[in-house]
Amino acid sequence: MGRRRALVLLGVHALAAVHVAHWLSAGRSLTPLEPSEAMEFCKHGLVNAGALFFGLTILSTSLLGRWFCGWACHLVALQDLCRWLMLRAGITPRPLRSRLLRWVPALAFGYMFLWPLAYRAVRGDSLAPQALELSTPGFWASFPGVAVALLTFAVCGFAAVYFLGAKGFCTYACPYGAAFGAVDRLAPGRIRVTDACQGCGRCTAVCSSNVVVHEEVRHYGMVVDPGCMKCLDCVHSCPTNALYFGFGAPALGARGRDASGVRRPSWLPWTEDVGLALLFALAFWSFHGLNGQVPFLLALGWAAVLAFLALVAARLLYAADVKLLRWRLKQHGRLQRAGLAFAGVFVLLEGVWAHSALVQYHGARREQALRRGAWAEAERHGAFVERWSLLPDPSNGFDLAYAALRSGRPQEFESRMRALLAGDPRRFLLRYEYGNFLARSGRAAEANSQYQSALEAVARERVPAPARVELHVAYGLTLAASGRYADAEVQGGLALILAPGDPLALQLLQDLRNRAPEQD
Numbered sequence: 001m002g003r004r005r006a007l008v009l010l011g012v013h014a015l016a017a018v019h020v021a022h023w024l025s026a027g028r029s030l031t032p033l034e035p036s037e038a039m040e041f042c043k044h045g046l047v048n049a050g051a052l053f054f055g056l057t058i059l060s061t062s063l064l065g066r067w068f069c070g071w072a073c074h075l076v077a078l079q080d081l082c083r084w085l086m087l088r089a090g091i092t093p094r095p096l097r098s099r100l101l102r103w104v105p106a107l108a109f110g111y112m113f114l115w116p117l118a119y120r121a122v123r124g125d126s127l128a129p130q131a132l133e134l135s136t137p138g139f140w141a142s143f144p145g146v147a148v149a150l151l152t153f154a155v156c157g158f159a160a161v162y163f164l165g166a167k168g169f170c171t172y173a174c175p176y177g178a179a180f181g182a183v184d185r186l187a188p189g190r191i192r193v194t195d196a197c198q199g200c201g202r203c204t205a206v207c208s209s210n211v212v213v214h215e216e217v218r219h220y221g222m223v224v225d226p227g228c229m230k231c232l233d234c235v236h237s238c239p240t241n242a243l244y245f246g247f248g249a250p251a252l253g254a255r256g257r258d259a260s261g262v263r264r265p266s267w268l269p270w271t272e273d274v275g276l277a278l279l280f281a282l283a284f285w286s287f288h289g290l291n292g293q294v295p296f297l298l299a300l301g302w303a304a305v306l307a308f309l310a311l312v313a314a315r316l317l318y319a320a321d322v323k324l325l326r327w328r329l330k331q332h333g334r335l336q337r338a339g340l341a342f343a344g345v346f347v348l349l350e351g352v353w354a355h356s357a358l359v360q361y362h363g364a365r366r367e368q369a370l371r372r373g374a375w376a377e378a379e380r381h382g383a384f385v386e387r388w389s390l391l392p393d394p395s396n397g398f399d400l401a402y403a404a405l406r407s408g409r410p411q412e413f414e415s416r417m418r419a420l421l422a423g424d425p426r427r428f429l430l431r432y433e434y435g436n437f438l439a440r441s442g443r444a445a446e447a448n449s450q451y452q453s454a455l456e457a458v459a460r461e462r463v464p465a466p467a468r469v470e471l472h473v474a475y476g477l478t479l480a481a482s483g484r485y486a487d488a489e490v491q492g493g494l495a496l497i498l499a500p501g502d503p504l505a506l507q508l509l510q511d512l513r514n515r516a517p518e519q520d
Contacts, residue, residue, distance in 0.1 A: 001232045002080075005070065009077040016074070023139040031136045032143070035176040042116040044464050045130030054176075058183055065187040066180045070229030073176075075169060078157040083166045083208060094325060095165030095210045096308060097267045100277040102171065105178035108300060112175050131465070138460040144295055156301035162325070163308050166208040171227065173300035181226035185252040189245065191228060191235065193217035197242035203234035215262040217243065224251035272311060279307035286357040291393040306353065313346045359389050366399055375403045394424055398433070405437070413437065428457035432471055439474065444481040451475035469499045476508045485512055 023029035030049050031037060035057070037050020057068045069076050086093055121127060144152070160168035170177045191213070203213035211225045213234045223234075235243045256262075268276065283306040288299035312329070315322045316339060322330040329339035362384040369378035382400040385393055401416035417434045424430065435450030454471055457463075463471075476491035489512050495505035 001236050005231055006077075006080075008071055009074075009080075012072050013074060013077070020139070028135055028137045029139050031134060032139060034142075035179075036112070036142065039112055039116065040133075040462070041129065042113045043120075045120075045126070045128065046133055046465075047129045047131070048133045048136075058179060061180050061183045062186050064189040065230050066177075066184040066226065066228060067189075067230040069170065069177060069180055070231040075156060075174070076167070076229070078153055079161050079167060079169060080208065082158045082161040086162065091162070091325060093161050093164075093166050093168075095265075096163070096168065096172070097265055098172070098273055098276055099267050100273050101280060101304060101307075104172055104280070104300065104304070105170075105174050105181075108173070108175035108296070109178040112296070136459065136462065138462050141460055141462045144298075148293060148295065148298065152295070152298045152301070155298060155305060159305045160301050163305050165210060167210065167227070167229075168304070169301050170229075171210070172304045173297065175297075175300075184226045184228070185224075186250050188247045188250055189230075190248070190251065191217070191223040191230070191232075192244055192246045192248060193221055194242045194244070196240040197238075198240055200239065202237050202239065203243060206233045206237045208233070212262060212264050213243075215264070219256040219258065219260070219262050220251075220254050221257065222248070222251070222254070224254050226251070275314065276307050276311050279310045280304060282357070283307050283310075283353065286353055286360050290356055290360055291389050291391040292395045293391055293393075306349065309346055309349065313343065313350075316343060355388070355390070359385055363393070363396060366396065370399055370403065373406075375407045378403045379407070392423070394420060394427070394430075398430065402433075410437070410441070425453075426457050426460060428454050428461045428463050428467075431457060432467075432474075435478075436474060439478045439481075444478045447478045448475070448482060451478065465498045469495045469502055469505065472498070473502075473504045473508055476505075480508070480512060480515075485515060488512055 019029060019033070032050050033053045034050045035054040037048050038054045040046040040048055041051045057072075061068060083093060117127060143149070156169045156173070160173070164172055197214075197217060199214055199218060201214045203217075204211070204215070207213050207228075208231070209225075209227045209229050211223060211228050211234075213223055216223045216225060230245065232245065235245060267273065280303050284299055284303035287294050287302055288296060290299075294302075312322065312324055316330055316335065319330065320333045322328075322339065324338075324342065327338040327342070328336055329342050330336060335343070362381040366378050366381035366385065369375075369381060379400060382396050382403065385396045386400065389396070397416060397420050401413045401420070404410075404416065405413035414434075414437065417430065417437070421427075421430050421434065431450045431454035435447045435454060438444075438447035438450060451471065451474060455475070458468055458471070472491045472495035476488040476495070479485075479488035479491060489509060492505050492509040492512065495502055495508075499505070
């Protein structure tokens with residue numbers, strides 16, 4: 001089935017290319033069909049095409065099982081491509097067997113989707129849908145730039161497959177896979193077996209999802225592992241045609257045919273597994289959001305890879321024999337040339353890791369100081385980040401500008417904001433906050449220009465409705481201060497469309513009506 005599935009996945013990528021091309025030509029298109037787009041509903045109650053798409057795929061999984069990952073996911077396609085290239089080069093990826101890291105996808109799913117819902121519920125916000133947005137001009141707003149995308153593909157594709165196994169990213173990082181895997185246990189559609197099975201194990205040998213197929217069908221009469229992606233490689237490799245995809249009892253509550261259970265490959269020793277989990281947590285904290293450039297999924301994949309490499313480096317200290325795939329790093333207590341090379345590379349990686357952790361620490365301390373109103377302390381930590389970061393950090397620059405303003409240095413605030421805008425002229429937050437500063441300084445005409453630019457950035461960045469309401473009201477106030485009362489009334493009306501009954505918008509419109517006699 002490999003060729004058929006490859007053709008289907010190529011078709012999926014072709015459709016994605018058509019989607020992007022339509023947006024580029026029309027300037028507006030269907031919101032991205034990405035599961036991550038459902039976060040907009042969890043955070044703000046916004047229903048978009050991505051949220052509906054994610055919901056439909058989960059619903060179909062409840063019937064057919066975890067088919068989407070095997071037949072429609074671009075990251076699975078990338079991992080399969082990497083595995084195929086490695087096998088052609090004589091490299092067989094070996095799966096990492098960690099009990100604890102297998103919980104990472106579920107934790108990531110909770111962080112992305114469940115935590116925002118819980119936060120809104122605690123605040124007393126309604127969890128019902130607030131708005132419907134099926135198309136957008138800001139199609140690329142939630143996607144990274146080219147450099148970060150290529151790095152994500154390299155880490156979550158090649159590196160994850162090489163070091164963690166054929167489906168390394170799916171197993172130890174993917175939050176969407178956690179949802180599909182959980183629902184898969186309820187699905188009646190599964191890989192099942194007839195009495196023709198001879199237990200040869202060929203199905204397990206061809207499975208790229210690390211499922212012990214021959215053991216599961218022997219014990220349960222079907223595959224119950226939620227890692228099964230219904231790729232059907234096992235079905236078509238069976239020499240007796242004993243395996244098939246069919247409907248029946250779900251995996252949840254399935255009882256085995258005997259007391260022997262399913263024999264699975266051994267897990268990591270608990271000491272190494274706990275150490276691996278701690279290393280993963282440290283690596284994820286060190287890199288997630290670093291310099292405002294490392295997105296969530298990239299941080300998850302890189303943390304898993306880096307934690308595994310750190311575990312291998314630790315083994316060089318206490319184990320007599322250490323291998324990394326076909327490379328023998330240590331033999332009979334003696335470090336080999338490959339081991340020396342690995343140790344040298346890891347020392348460099350560890351230096352980058354330590355540097356990133358230090359920058360991340362000062363960034364966290366900067367944010368804490370800002371929340372406490374400790375402006376001088378925030379500036380000290382921000383200055384460290386500004387000096388030692390390997391990449392520019394716009395968030396750090398904005399925080400330093402804000403701290404300078406609150407410390408009574410408006411000239412420095414304006415200078416920093418102008419520099420930030422020169423580097424990123426289309427960013428909503430910069431335009432909006434600089435416009436607020438100009439409005440408070442009595443420079444209404446300049447503020448209007450910044451607010452207009454902020455409005456143009458709204459669609460590109462998909463700014464939440466509350467922030468857009470604040471922008472419309474602020475813009476309306478400065479327009480009124482400039483004598484443009486009709487334009488100011490338009491902005492007040494737009495704010496009320498987004499938030500009916502908003503007190504600031506109502507006050508703005510009331511003030512404009514009170515001025516009407518004066519204008520006459």
